[in-house]
Amino acid sequence: MSGMQPALRRVIYVSHTVTDPDEPIGPVLASILTAARRNNPRIGVTGALLYTARRFAQVLEGPPEAVEAIFETIQCDLRHDHVTVLEVSAPTVRAFADWSMAFVADAPVRAETLGEAGGAAELLAMLQAAIRNTEAATA
Amino acid sequence: MDASSAAPEGAIDSLTGLLQRDALLAALRDAATPENGGGQPFALLALDLDRFKTVNDTLGHAVGDALLRAVGRRIRTAVRGGDLAGRIGGDEFAILMGHPAGEVAAQALAARLVELIGRPFLLDGHSVVIGASVGIALFPFDASEPEPLLRCADLALYQAKAEGRGDQRRFRPALRARAEARRQMESDLRAAIALGQFELHYQPHVELGSGRLAGFEALLRWRHPARGLVAPGEFVPLAEETGLILPIGEWVLRTACREAAGWSDPSLVVAVNVAAAQLARRELAAQVKSTLAATGLAPERLELEVTETALLHDVTTATATCQELRALGVRISLDDFGTGYSSLSRLRSFPLDRVKIDRSFVTGIATEAESAAIVRAVAALGSSLGLRTTAEGVETPSQLAELEQNGCTDAQGFLFSQPVPSARVEALINRIAADRQGPGDKEAIAA
Structure with missing residues (x-):
């Protein structure tokens, strides 16, 4: 029964990078992912980050307090703006159970559709597919 | 240096981690008084949350408190070292920008505050979006005494709110005349x-x-x-x-x-x-x-x-x-x-x-x-x-x-x-x- 399991929270948001377009984004992404992969396992948070066409999309899932705390830290980051929350939910299972923070770059999703209704489900499905492909390729 | 490290412990608002009203007003008086080491030009920002009451009314006081706590954190993120931020009322805040703080620096900080506070908050499973309006007054140009300066910043804040919220306004003498007429x-x-x-x-x-x-x-x-x-x-x-x-x-x-x-x-x-x-x-x-x-x-x-x-x-x-x-x-x-x-x-x-x-x-x-x-x-x-x-x-x-x-x-x-x-x-x-x-x-x- 789901009632026996600890509560899960999932939040999906999109935002725009405000880094200089002429500067390589690599170091920024590396620092975001390094911090996430260092901190998330300790607090039971998993998720995925997408970067495409100067937009970020991120899925965070885990214990509600941990997800809300991490989300708040991310909101205080001045390297992005135009933050829009697409989904806040209480799923029964994690979508990225094996990933402290999976990363997908230049995914086949139009940036404009991210903010639309149904964008959250589309994004989630796309990220899961992209990660399955990566796993298959490296298996 | 942030508000909490600069002030005695009792002067900190436990909810937001910012200065309490009295401590901020004391710092404002000092900043405006040469005998107390002040008198240099500085900026004072008055900040008010938009739609805070709605959140409190619809999601309850516990979520309202959590929101104020997060707002305190975002304000501390936005201010520069040496700036003093305080909570002076329920959902009203003031920031004393240390020298040097001209109009440009004040507007940059106001823009940062409006942007950061305008981002979503995740509270108790709800995505909550509020906003902030900011009024700016400059010492000694707008007023050379602490209380009148705060009133200038407040008048600019009312103007920002009256003109649609989620933005900043600098004090103008016309605002004082209008308030007086009103x-x-x-x-x-x-x-x-x-x-x-x-x-x-x-x-x-x-x-x-x-x-x-x-x-x-x-x-x-x-x-x-x-x-x-x-x-x-x-x-x-x-x-x-x-x-x-x-x-x-x-x-x-x-x-x-x-x-x-x-x-x-x-x-x-x-x-x-x-x-x-x-x-x-x-x-x-x-x-x-x-x-x-x-x-x-x-x-x-x-x-x-x-x-x-x-x-x-x-x-x-x-x-x-x-x-x-x-x-x-x-x-x-x-x-x-x-x-x-x-x-x-x-x-x-x-x-x-x-x-x-x-x-x-x-x-x-x-x-x-x-x-x-x-x-x-x-x-x-x-x-x-x-x-x-x-x-x-x-x-x-x-x-x-x-x-x-x-x-x-x-x-x-x-x-x-x-x-x-x-x-x-x-x-x-x-x-x-x-x-x-x-x-x-x-x-x-x-x-």
Whole structure:
């Protein structure tokens, strides 16, 4: 029964990078992912980050307090703006159970559709597919 | 260095981690006083959250507190080292920017605050979006004393809020003059009832077809000792903001009923405008009942005009109040129809007797097909719902002809008469009766 399991929270948001377009984004992404992969396992948070066409999309899932705390830290980051929350939910299972923070770059999703209704489900499905492909390729 | 490390422990607001009000004001006094090491130019920002109350009301105080905690964190993220941030009221904050802090630095910080606080908060499973408005005052340019400087920042903040929120404004001396004028008007307005400076003017409304005078709308005027006759548009918004609209509205109701009871023609109706704040109170029906009893006016002769915007405040209370009023025999009409948040379903569900079509549609009726189409549609709708339809602002015979053709039942406007003082109502009753050419060719009125 789901009632026996600890509560899960999932939040999906999109935002725009405000880094200089002429500067390589690599170091920024590396620092975001390094911090996430260092901190998330300790607090039971998993998720995925997408970067495409100067937009970020991120899925965070885990214990509600941990997800809300991490989300708040991310909101205080001045390297992005135009933050829009697409989904806040209480799923029964994690979508990225094996990933402290999976990363997908230049995914086949139009940036404009991210903010639309149904964008959250589309994004989630796309990220899961992209990660399955990566796993298959490296298996 | 942030607020918490710069201040003694007791001076910190435990919820937000920012300085408490007294500590911030003490720091402000020091910054403005050369003897205490201050006197250098600095900036003071006043910040207020937009929609905080809504979050508190809908999600509860625990979420409201969590929100304030997160706002405190975002403010601490936005400020520079050496800036002091404090919480000076429920959801009001102030930031003292240390030297150097000119206009450019202050505006940059204000923009950072507005951006950060405008981002979503995730609280107890809800994504919450609020906003922040910021007012900026510079020491010593805007004021060289701490309290006046804070007032400057507050005035700039009010301006930011008045101009749409979620933005920043720098203090300007004109804001002080405007605030002073407003304060003066508020105190004049408080005195106006007791000093007998209000009066009612009456504008006739006429039945189309027969040309018969149906009644008058009572319109409030303020005879100000220095400014002369002041139109409602200049003082009613302030009266609504300050709550003075309640005693003023009560005076209007009482006076209109008393004056109408004295008219020579006992069939004439008097229409009285009711403000949103009056409609939101359950005692309106009782107040009307006792006023009718005291003045001897028959309930059928009183019509209360409500606006759609007033209904929006609390539709449930407004509906109940209007049902009670109609049970007394008083009629209800919907004013300015077509301007605010017009809703056709409201015409069906709200207890109404009349719809008044806003003058903006009447003005163009003889020249624009679109205006005529709208008037025709509203008149037809009114007719099939059993409502009378009054066109407001009728100025020309060709507009009148169009209105008759399009099925309106009544009209009001300069074509018949301007609003006249109470003393000239009898003369107007006689004139309109004389203007009617005999009994008139009684056209069928859609009703």
